[in-house]
Amino acid sequence: MRDHRLQVEEVPTPEPGSGQVLVRIRACGICGSDLHFFHHAEDMVRRAEELGAPVDELKRGLRCGLVLGHEFVAEVVDFGPETQRRLTRGDRVCSMPFVLKGGVPMLLGSNPETPGAYAEYMVLSESLLLKTPEETPDEAAAWTEPVGIAVHAVNRAALQPNDIAVVLGCGPIGLAITAVLRRRGVRTIIASDLSPRRRELVGVVGADQVVDGRLESAVLIAAAKAAASGGQVVVFENTGASGVLGRVVLEAPQGARVVVTGIAPGEEPILPMLAVSKELRLDFVIYYTAAEFAEALELVSNWRPVTTGKVGLDGVEAAFAALSDPERHAKILIEPWRDGGLSTS
Amino acid sequence: MRDHRLQVEEVPTPEPGSGQVLVRIRACGICGSDLHFFHHAEDMVRRAEELGAPVDELKRGLRCGLVLGHEFVAEVVDFGPETQRRLTRGDRVCSMPFVLKGGVPMLLGSNPETPGAYAEYMVLSESLLLKTPEETPDEAAAWTEPVGIAVHAVNRAALQPNDIAVVLGCGPIGLAITAVLRRRGVRTIIASDLSPRRRELVGVVGADQVVDGRLESAVLIAAAKAAASGGQVVVFENTGASGVLGRVVLEAPQGARVVVTGIAPGEEPILPMLAVSKELRLDFVIYYTAAEFAEALELVSNWRPVTTGKVGLDGVEAAFAALSDPERHAKILIEPWRDGGLSTS
Numbered sequence: 001m002r003d004h005r006l007q008v009e010e011v012p013t014p015e016p017g018s019g020q021v022l023v024r025i026r027a028c029g030i031c032g033s034d035l036h037f038f039h040h041a042e043d044m045v046r047r048a049e050e051l052g053a054p055v056d057e058l059k060r061g062l063r064c065g066l067v068l069g070h071e072f073v074a075e076v077v078d079f080g081p082e083t084q085r086r087l088t089r090g091d092r093v094c095s096m097p098f099v100l101k102g103g104v105p106m107l108l109g110s111n112p113e114t115p116g117a118y119a120e121y122m123v124l125s126e127s128l129l130l131k132t133p134e135e136t137p138d139e140a141a142a143w144t145e146p147v148g149i150a151v152h153a154v155n156r157a158a159l160q161p162n163d164i165a166v167v168l169g170c171g172p173i174g175l176a177i178t179a180v181l182r183r184r185g186v187r188t189i190i191a192s193d194l195s196p197r198r199r200e201l202v203g204v205v206g207a208d209q210v211v212d213g214r215l216e217s218a219v220l221i222a223a224a225k226a227a228a229s230g231g232q233v234v235v236f237e238n239t240g241a242s243g244v245l246g247r248v249v250l251e252a253p254q255g256a257r258v259v260v261t262g263i264a265p266g267e268e269p270i271l272p273m274l275a276v277s278k279e280l281r282l283d284f285v286i287y288y289t290a291a292e293f294a295e296a297l298e299l300v301s302n303w304r305p306v307t308t309g310k311v312g313l314d315g316v317e318a319a320f321a322a323l324s325d326p327e328r329h330a331k332i333l334i335e336p337w338r339d340g341g342l343s344t345s
Numbered sequence: 346m347r348d349h350r351l352q353v354e355e356v357p358t359p360e361p362g363s364g365q366v367l368v369r370i371r372a373c374g375i376c377g378s379d380l381h382f383f384h385h386a387e388d389m390v391r392r393a394e395e396l397g398a399p400v401d402e403l404k405r406g407l408r409c410g411l412v413l414g415h416e417f418v419a420e421v422v423d424f425g426p427e428t429q430r431r432l433t434r435g436d437r438v439c440s441m442p443f444v445l446k447g448g449v450p451m452l453l454g455s456n457p458e459t460p461g462a463y464a465e466y467m468v469l470s471e472s473l474l475l476k477t478p479e480e481t482p483d484e485a486a487a488w489t490e491p492v493g494i495a496v497h498a499v500n501r502a503a504l505q506p507n508d509i510a511v512v513l514g515c516g517p518i519g520l521a522i523t524a525v526l527r528r529r530g531v532r533t534i535i536a537s538d539l540s541p542r543r544r545e546l547v548g549v550v551g552a553d554q555v556v557d558g559r560l561e562s563a564v565l566i567a568a569a570k571a572a573a574s575g576g577q578v579v580v581f582e583n584t585g586a587s588g589v590l591g592r593v594v595l596e597a598p599q600g601a602r603v604v605v606t607g608i609a610p611g612e613e614p615i616l617p618m619l620a621v622s623k624e625l626r627l628d629f630v631i632y633y634t635a636a637e638f639a640e641a642l643e644l645v646s647n648w649r650p651v652t653t654g655k656v657g658l659d660g661v662e663a664a665f666a667a668l669s670d671p672e673r674h675a676k677i678l679i680e681p682w683r684d685g686g687l688s689t690s
Contacts, residue, residue, distance in 0.1 A: 051619065240617070246612070250396070260620070260621060262617070263617055263621050264617045264618070266616070267591070267616055268615055268616075268617055269613065269614045270615060271611070271612055271613075272605060272607070272608055272609045273392070273608050273609070274396065275605070275627075275629035276606070276607075276608050276629045277631055278629070279630055281627070281628050281629070282620075282626070282627040282629075283627075284617065284623070284627075286621045286624055287624070
C-alpha cells in the first residue's frame with residue numbers, strides 16, 4: 001500500500017532474525033480494518049495525533065509503503081538463528097498477528113519493519129506459532145484471526161443458558177460471532193443486516209432468526225423473547241454505523257449487555273438516563289488473548305467458513321473494490337501463489 | 346410534594362393491609378433523586394413519555410400530591426392482617442423502598458398509594474423488613490439505602506487486588522462508594538470533586554488521595570499509578586455532569602472499567618473508536634439486590650456516616666434549598682419527630 005494504491009512489487013525474500021521463522025503464505029483474509037485503513041489512513045493518523053497517540057512510525061509507513069495482512073495461514077520454510085525448531089519445514093502454522101522485537105509485540109503490517117501477509121513470504125516469531133491441524137483446510141485456518149475476535153467478544157458477554165443473542169451487522173465479525181455462539185450452544189440467535197446476501201450468509205452459519213434491519217428491530221424482537229424466556233438480551237454491535245449504539249441503548253431491555261466490536265467513525269451520543277435506569281453494560285472489544293486465539297484455531301477446524309471469493313496478489317485491488325458491495329462479498333482470501341483475478345466461491 | 350412546593354399536611358394515619366406493618370419513621374435521608382424530581386418532575390415525565398414509558402400513575406401523583414422518602418429507618422407500631430409477626434412492636438427496621446401490591450413491588454413515593462418516609466407514619470411490607478442491629482444508631486441506619494447502591498456499584502466493578510479506584514463526584518453516592526471500597530480493602534482510592542467541602546468529606550470516609558477536579562484529572566493520575574502497579578483502573582462516575590463520560594472515555598487507560606451511577610440530563614457523546622481500542626467497559630447501575638441491601642445494613646453498623654444536617658418536617662423545604670450548595674451540605678436527615686429548623690451536624 002503506497003500513495004493510496006495497492007501495488008504488487010518484487011522485494012527481496014525477508015531473512016528470519018533471531019527467534020524468527022520464514023514462512024510462505026498459503027492464504028490471507030482481507031480484513032475490514034485493512035479496507036478502512038486503505039480508504040481512511042490519513043484521517044486515522046490525524047485523529048490519533050489529535051488524541052496524543054504516537055504516530056511517527058505509521059506516518060513513515062505510509063510514506064515508505066506498507067504490506068498489509070494479518071489473517072493468515074502459512075507454511076514453515078526456514079528457521080532463523082536461536083530457534084527451538086519444534087516444527088519442521090512444510091508444517092502449516094497460524095500466529096497472532098505480531099512479531100516480537102526485543103520481547104515487544106509489533107503488529108504485522110503496521111510499519112515497514114513488520115510486513116504482513118499480503119505477500120509470498122514473511123517472517124514470524126517462532127514462539128507465537130500454532131500448528132494448524134491436518135484436517136483444517138487453509139480456507140478455514142485463514143479465519144482463525146477474526147474468529148479469535150469473535151471468541152473474545154462472546155467470552156466478554158458471559159452468556160447464561162436462557163440469554164438471547166442479537167447480532168447487529170453480519171460482515172465477517174458478525175458471521176464469526178454467530179458461528180461461535182452456535183457452537184457454544186446459545187439457544188436463540190437473532191441476526192440483522194441491511195444486505196440480503198449477508199442475511200443469507202448468517203443463516204448458513206447458524207442464526208435462528210434473521211431480520212432486515214431496515215424493517216424490524218432485532219433488539220426489540222429479542223426483548224420480547226427475553227421477557228418470555230426469563231433470559232437477558234446480549235447485543236453484539238458490529239455495524240460501526242453512526243447512530244446504532246444510541247438506538248441500542250434506547251431499545252435494549254432491562255439488564256441487557258452490549259458488546260461493541262464496530263468502530264463508528266465519530267462521536268456517538270447515548271442517553272445515560274436510559275442506560276442507568278436499565279442497568280445496561282457496554283463492553284467494547286477489539287482483540288483476544290493467546291488462549292482465545294488458540295481456541296479459535298480449534299473451532300475453525302470443523303465448520304464450513306463462509307468465504308465468498310479468492311484472489312491472487314494481482315487481483316487484490318479489484319478485491320478491495322468488490323468488498324465495498326455487501327451483496328457481492330463478505331470475505332475474500334488472498335492466495336499469493338494463485339494467478340490473477342477474483343474467483344467467487 | 347404538590348404544585349412545585351413541599352408542604353406539611355395532616356393526613357389520617359395509614360392502615361396496614363394484608364401482610365403489611367405500620368411503622369413510625371425515626372429518620373429519613375434526603376436523596377439527590379428527590380431533589381432532582383422536585384426540581385425537574387415535569388421534564389422527567391415528558392422525557393419518559395417521549396421514550397414510551399408508562400407515566401399515567403406519575404402524572405396522577407403529581408396532581409394529587411406525593412409523599413417522597415425512601416432512605417429510612419423506622420420502628421414497628423402495628424401489624425396488619427395475615428402477618429407473621431416475627432418482629433415485635435418497637436423493633437427498629439429498614440426496608441428496600443418498595444411495598445408489595447399483589448406481589449408486585451411498588452416504589453415508595455412514586456404514587457399516591459405508596460407514600461414514602463417524609464412522614465410520621467407509613468406502611469411497609471412485612472416480608473421486606475430487616476431488623477436494625479442494636480448497636481446501629483438511626484443516623485447510620487438511614488444510610489442503608491444509598492450504601493446499598495454503593496455496594497451494588499462496587500460489586501459490578503469486580504475489583505482485583507491491584508486495581509486502582511477513581512471516584513468522580515463526592516456527593517452521598519460517591520461518599521458511600523468510597524466507604525465501601527475502603528471496607529473491601531481496595532488499596533488505592535483517588536477521589537475528585539469541584540467542592541472543597543466534599544473533598545474534605547471524602548477524605549474522612551477513606552480516600553487516599555483527593556484532587557480538585559478543576560485542576561487535575563483523577564483518571565490520569567490513576568492511569569499513571571495503574572501503569573506502575575500492574576492493576577487496572579476502575580472509575581466510578583457519580584457526577585452526572587454533562588461531558589464527564591466522554592472525558593472519562595478519552596482519558597481512561599487500556600482495560601479500564603467505568604461504573605456509571607450519575608445520570609446526565611441529556612445525550613452524552615462518546616468516541617467508540619477509543620473505547621474499542623482500549624477495550625473499555627461501561628457499567629450503568631441504579632439499584633441493588635436484596636442481598637446487597639442487607640449487606641449495606643451490616644456495613645453501616647460500624648462506620649461513622651457523614652451526615653451534615655438534621656431537620657424536622659417543617660424544615661424540609663429549607664433543607665432542599667440548603668442542599669443545592671455543596672459547600673454547606675451533603676446529606677441531611679429528616680427526623681419527623683423533631684421540631685423545626687435545620688441543624689448542622
